[in-house]
Every structure is written in structure tokens, then in C-alpha cells.
Amino acid sequence: MLISRQYQPRGAFDPAGGGPAWSPSDLGADLVAWYDASNAGSLTLSGADVTAWADLSGNGYTLSSTAGTNYPQYSATGFNGHPGVTFGGSGNKGLKTGSDVVALGGTIVSMFSAAQPDFTGMSNYARFVHVTRNAFTDYDNAESGILYMRDNNTASCGGVRNSSAVLSPQTLVDDTPYRLAGIYDGTNYTSYVNNAAGSSDSSSGTFTSSLIIYIGRGTGGEMWGGPVAEVIIAKSAPDATLRQTIDDYLTAKWGL
Secondary structure (H helix, E strand, O other), rough: OEOOOOOOOOOOOOHOOOOOOHHHHHHHEEEEEEEOOOOOHHHHEOOOOOEOOOOOOOOOOOEEOOOOOOOOOEEEEEEEOEEEEEEEOOOOOOOOOOOOOOOOOEEEEEEEEEOOHHHOOOOOEEEEEEEEEOOOOOOOOOOEEEEEEEOEEEEEEEEEEOOOOOEEEEOOOOOOOOOEEEEEEEOOEEEEEEEEEEEEEEOOOOOOOEEEEOOOOEEOOOOOOEEEEEEEEEEEEOOOHHHHHHHHHHHHOOOO
8 A cells, every 4th residue: 555644845955955845754653764875974984984874764773784894985976976885896895784673564665765876896686775584585585675676687677575576677877876766565566767667566475573674785795886875765655746755855965
């Protein structure tokens, strides 16, 4: 079921005017996690290495290295001239929360982001964002879900759940900044590229109540490549009005 609450669009992000009129925090209890590279206080750095990325939702789902020695890289101009955290290259540079700490449950989860894929620095079947239980792989069960990933060695991306083929695939252009989203609405999965919907492909099941959030890699490696500016994860499926509001926010904030 789609969430159709009375969220009121209040204009685009306007840094010169004092900040965003809409914020992910406006999602209220539906907001699961929020990572924003423009919030310097949320990043723990060792030089350019991002050793931790704090969750701004208030839920405390801080990301840290999946390997402990290789880290994604921060740059103040890394994403479209704005701050970004760059994944990929040599070594394991993914980030994840602690094991089974993310309270989710239910049948619905959505992800909105500002990201720029770099396919030359990316694995086959690279994972961008997924939620998975610690004892499970990320693709072959209904309790977990890949919110966005690469389809093999191609420029096509979408979601995967319960051993499905890649759902709602859309083709991206290498080294191009995008607003990317993936929504499991309880019945289907739909990807969005700059708020343009792909196909709505059947995908259902109940997410387990205790999960891990991964950004930039899969449970078996599958390294994503390219700079990431912001990731928002919610346990709701925003309707068309709210999707447009979120897209306007990301567009203006990140110069897209």
C-alpha cells in the first residue's frame, strides 16, 4: 500500500535562503536512516578516509567500514562540485551498520539518494544500498532486499529480492550524477531515475525486524563505484506528491 499522508511541499532546498524547506526528518517515524555528506559533523575522517558516517535520523545507525582497513574517500567537491563519499577502486570500501541493529519489519522500504555511478570502478552485480540480516545473503530471501544494484557487467540497475532477476531495470550513463530511488511497496518494486519510474515488478514478503544497512558493497563483496552525496531510507512508500518533493529537495540541494 502506498503511503499518502498530507506532506506539504514547501519549496526546494535553498542554501542561500537559510536551508531546506523540506527535510528527510519530515518523514517522522517513517525515517529509518539518513546519511548526508554535506553534514561535516556526521563524518569521521582520517585524512580523506571515511572511517564512520553517522545517521542523521536520530536512530543511531552509524555506518563503519566493512573491512576495517580500506575506506571510501571524502572530498568537499566529490559529487557534482559538492561534498561526496566515493566508493570503489582497490580494496573493500563498503560501509555498514552493526549486525542486526536496524529495526525495520513490515513489507515496505524505500531508498532515495544522490549518487554518481562509476562503472569502471565497480564490480559485476555491485550493490549500492541494501538491507539484510546478518546470517543471510542479501539477494536470495524475502526478509532482505537490495534497494539498488548493478545488473552484472552492464549499465542497467534496479533491485533484487528473493532470488529474482534484477527488478525494474533502468540504464544509467557512466560518471553522471543522478537522483536514484528504489521502492518496495509491499506488492512491487519500482526504481526511479531522476524521478522517472521504471517498470513496477512483482516483489513481496516481510522484511525481518533486525537488519544491517550496507552502502557501497554486498555481503559477498560486489563493490559499488562512484561518489555518493546522500542516502535516505524509509519504511514507507511515498506517493507521487511526496516523491516529487523529495526529488525537488535532492535536485536543488546537490545542483542537479
